[in-house]
Amino acid sequence: MKAEVKAIAYHLPEQRLTNEDLAQAFGDWDAAKILAKTGIKERRVVAANECASDLAVVAAQKLFAAGVCAPSDVDFLLLCTQSPDYLLPATACTLQGRLRLSTKCGALDFNQGCSGFVYGLALAKGLIETGIAHNVLLLTAETYSRFLHPRDRSTRTIFGDAAAATLISGEESEAELLGPFILGTDGRGAKELIVPVGGARHRPTSETSVAKESEGGNWRSQENLFMNGPEIFNFTLQAVPGLVQQLLQKAGRSLDEVDRFVFHQANRFMLDRLRAKMRIPPEKFSLHLETCGNTVSSTIPIALHADQAAGRIAPGQNVMLVGFGVGYSWAACMMRGMPGMTVPGVSLPTI
Amino acid sequence: MNHQPLISALAEILRAAPAELTRDYKLDSGNWDSVAVMATIGLIDEHYGITVPTDRLVACTSIAQLLALLDEQKSGHS
Numbered sequence: 001m002k003a004e005v006k007a008i009a010y011h012l013p014e015q016r017l018t019n020e021d022l023a024q025a026f027g028d029w030d031a032a033k034i035l036a037k038t039g040i041k042e043r044r045v046v047a048a049n050e051c052a053s054d055l056a057v058v059a060a061q062k063l064f065a066a067g068v069c070a071p072s073d074v075d076f077l078l079l080c081t082q083s084p085d086y087l088l089p090a091t092a093c094t095l096q097g098r099l100r101l102s103t104k105c106g107a108l109d110f111n112q113g114c115s116g117f118v119y120g121l122a123l124a125k126g127l128i129e130t131g132i133a134h135n136v137l138l139l140t141a142e143t144y145s146r147f148l149h150p151r152d153r154s155t156r157t158i159f160g161d162a163a164a165a166t167l168i169s170g171e172e173s174e175a176e177l178l179g180p181f182i183l184g185t186d187g188r189g190a191k192e193l194i195v196p197v198g199g200a201r202h203r204p205t206s207e208t209s210v211a212k213e214s215e216g217g218n219w220r221s222q223e224n225l226f227m228n229g230p231e232i233f234n235f236t237l238q239a240v241p242g243l244v245q246q247l248l249q250k251a252g253r254s255l256d257e258v259d260r261f262v263f264h265q266a267n268r269f270m271l272d273r274l275r276a277k278m279r280i281p282p283e284k285f286s287l288h289l290e291t292c293g294n295t296v297s298s299t300i301p302i303a304l305h306a307d308q309a310a311g312r313i314a315p316g317q318n319v320m321l322v323g324f325g326v327g328y329s330w331a332a333c334m335m336r337g338m339p340g341m342t343v344p345g346v347s348l349p350t351i
Numbered sequence: 352m353n354h355q356p357l358i359s360a361l362a363e364i365l366r367a368a369p370a371e372l373t374r375d376y377k378l379d380s381g382n383w384d385s386v387a388v389m390a391t392i393g394l395i396d397e398h399y400g401i402t403v404p405t406d407r408l409v410a411c412t413s414i415a416q417l418l419a420l421l422d423e424q425k426s427g428h429s
Binding site for chain 2: 217
């Protein structure tokens with residue numbers, strides 16, 4: 001039994017945050033400059049009463065509505081989020097009820113960001129190929145907008161909210177359909193992308209909510225997201241090319257034998273540099289963040305969905321997925337192009 | 352070491368004419384923000400294939416300091 005990615009659906013919240021909105025808020029940057037620097041025209045952000053789990057529910061419902069599988073077929077639910085509904089219980093447990101999944105369905109949250117989708121695929125593969133589960137529903141859902149200070153240009157121009165639902169199922173096959181994987185971690189980078197206050201280490205106080213001006217005129221409190229962009233860029237330039245080489249070696253393939261590269265959609269500038277550094281042809285390299293921004297753990301499934309919907313990935317093709325970021329954490333894997341979106345009668349929903 | 356190709360590219364980031372970028376050219380809060388630093392990290396990687404410590408790059412207050420840092424790091428990598 002081999003694990004295979006069967007289908008992906010995703011959901012973006014209604015509210016749009018355009019470059020024009022941001023240019024109005026930050027007088028010294030115009031909309032064109034924001035687009036040039038980030039590759040992003042607009043992001044979607046949740047309403048005040050909307051949670052990551054709400055986005056995940058809609059994404060999962062789109063998957064079920066497409067007839068890919070029934071809720072009762074799912075026997076394991078994995079939720080990747082850093083925006084859970086509660087400290088406890090696990091949001092995945094609440095989603096089992098909301099999605100009317102079987103009570104025989106295992107469910108757990110895992111806290112990862114930009115590498116989270118590939119980590120989720122690794123977990124799903126383990127569950128399926130050891131016979132623990134057959135149909136794994138992987139939900140990635142994030143609402144970083146909740147963590148951003150309104151006057152922090154460095155993060156508000158980048159991040160958008162979203163959720164994706166991915167079905168991974170067992171398939172009788174001799175060939176590998178998902179994998180191999182390379183995973184890695186360097187906790188020394190934890191402080192470079194962090195919400196310092198709010199967990200058990202540092203509890204919120206009246207002082208931690210006070211915003212102060214920081215580098216480049218950006219404002220934030222200790223309860224907001226801090227991102228050291230230059231340091232993360234340095235980490236990425238050092239870590240990702242080696243990660244790709246390790247994966248190629250483990251897969252026994254050359255760069256030329258990969259049909260499509262789907263990297264975490266951090267920002268256009270970073271992706272352009274990584275692509276050029278690794279000499280990946282632009283026509284094989286996914287760029288899909290113009291209308292949704294960096295959606296953290298959902299960037300890869302959203303880009304995969306867009307690529308397949310546009311015919312840029314054919315069934316059976318060799319696709320490389322690469323996630324990297326908060327942690328530091330990184331993960332890469334190979335997967336075969338999904339059959340789902342090209343099967344007649346199965347029309348996966350788009351937003 | 353010939354830094355001219357980097358300087359030419361850097362001029363665009365700093366929105367200055369290449370001729371303006373002498374060793375005394377000042378890097379300050381008006382032109383040396385996180386976006387400019389990130390773009391420079393990209394340029395350094397592109398032109399020299401190295402990364403430099405971010406805190407030291409951010410701390411540069413002139414083109415002369417930036418070039419000295421590059422020379423030091425480049426010799427350390429070679």
